[in-house]
Amino acid sequence: MTHVRTTETLTTDEAAAVVATAEAAGGYDGVAPLSEQTLLRIRHGARPGTARFHLALAPVPSGDPTGVSDGSTTRLVGFAYSARTPGEPDSAELVVAPAWRRRGYGAALLRSLADDAAEEGLRVWAHGRTEGAVALARSAGWTQVRGLLKMRVRLRGGERGGPAEARRPDGGEALPEPVLPEALGERVVIRTFRPGEDEKAWLAANAAAFADHPEQGGLTADDLQEREHESWFDPAGFFVAEDTGDGSIAGFHWTKVHADGAGLADEPVGEVYVVGVSPAWRRTGLGRALTLVGLRHLHERGLPWALLYVDEENRSAVRLYESLGFSVWDADVMYAAH
Known part of the structure; x- marks a missing residue:
């Protein structure tokens, strides 16, 4: 079961779990999935109304002691961040832990971002032309609107x-x-x-x-x-x-x-x-x-x-x-x- 929780603030444990997920993904893909600005917002927080954090959570099997983000029943398996600027579409990026890919978490985070977006819409950054990012965008019917060399x-x-x-x-x-x-x-x-x-x-x-x-x-x-x-x-x-x-x-x-x-x-x-x-x-x-x-x-x-x-x-x-x-x-x- 896929559950995405949206919030404007992260606890210390949640922030640590997000950073660990991003580091694991960066090591696996060979490219950092989150920008410096996003990492700063994760670690230091954001001004009210300027950011939204989306946490993809998966159930923890009975007896599994691994780290969780909101208690003893779920673990963080994916994350998305959207920055808000008045009059502009939300600017977002997302990451899914390598071990939890191809299970619908990327699509769930993308839907959560779209459902939560400002009236001006949503744009999502993918860092590096990785196979997973290209496939996710294609499956959602999204196209490139900007490139950063x-x-x-x-x-x-x-x-x-x-x-x-x-x-x-x-x-x-x-x-x-x-x-x-x-x-x-x-x-x-x-x-x-x-x-x-x-x-x-x-x-x-x-x-x-x-x-x-x-x-x-x-x-x-x-x-x-x-x-x-x-x-x-x-x-x-x-x-x-x-x-x-x-x-x-x-x-x-x-x-x-x-x-x-x-x-x-x-x-x-x-x-x-x-x-x-x-x-x-x-x-x-x-x-x-x-x-x-x-x-x-x-x-x-x-x-x-x-x-x-x-x-x-x-x-x-x-x-x-x-x-x-x-x-x-x-x-x-x-x-x-x-």
Whole structure:
């Protein structure tokens, strides 16, 4: 019997069970099923009215002592999360424990998400084009409405081994030096982020740079603070271009290190976590310079790979990354009903 419970809050035990389920699925599929933002909401909770948690529960056989989520009669076998933004369709993702797949739990979670969705509808992310995600979307009659490309570039060595320098995957020339275009002159200076001082200016720059992308542009002071308290946060890898005229932030490149290798390696790898340029500073070459500053930082840390995510319709960004040696590795897919 399939039972899905919907709630706006998770207990500590439920949150731990969800994280364990996601980790098991990630190890099985080779790709993390839940985004960083969802994991933050699981661990820290969400503002009222902004999120819904869906817990797929299965009966625990008599005498089975394994962990359960709401007492001694059921265990968590699947989970879904939906984020709500006024005027937008719900944005969701889901995961089913590997041992409990092909039993209808994925379909049950998808129905629960759809039944509970806001009037604007529902869209569901699938991380990686896994066989199960494609099959579930097809069986529900859903189609792709957005794609997020996962790109990568080798920073150390080559496909057949090679010198420890920032070479492209094809063994071509090393990454260019991160030099600011002459046109920028002394208008900006690139430095590292100062925790406790730069938050307000960075939030303003981020909101301006991603005004058309509510997922990123809508980050709040609380969201930023949560990330600053994550174990991976390192201000030495968070670069900002300061406008020397008024002290505002013209652009930024925030890098991240994945200790688990992010499915690319059995050692830590880097990520171009987010690059943003305020509208007034676009088409100046600042974005390219900031990208190179971050990549050089990741290379100097001795990391073998750098990865990033970019909307497949953002052709200018894709071309920029391709010019720096990045190539498509995988993709996240957003599905919606016809």
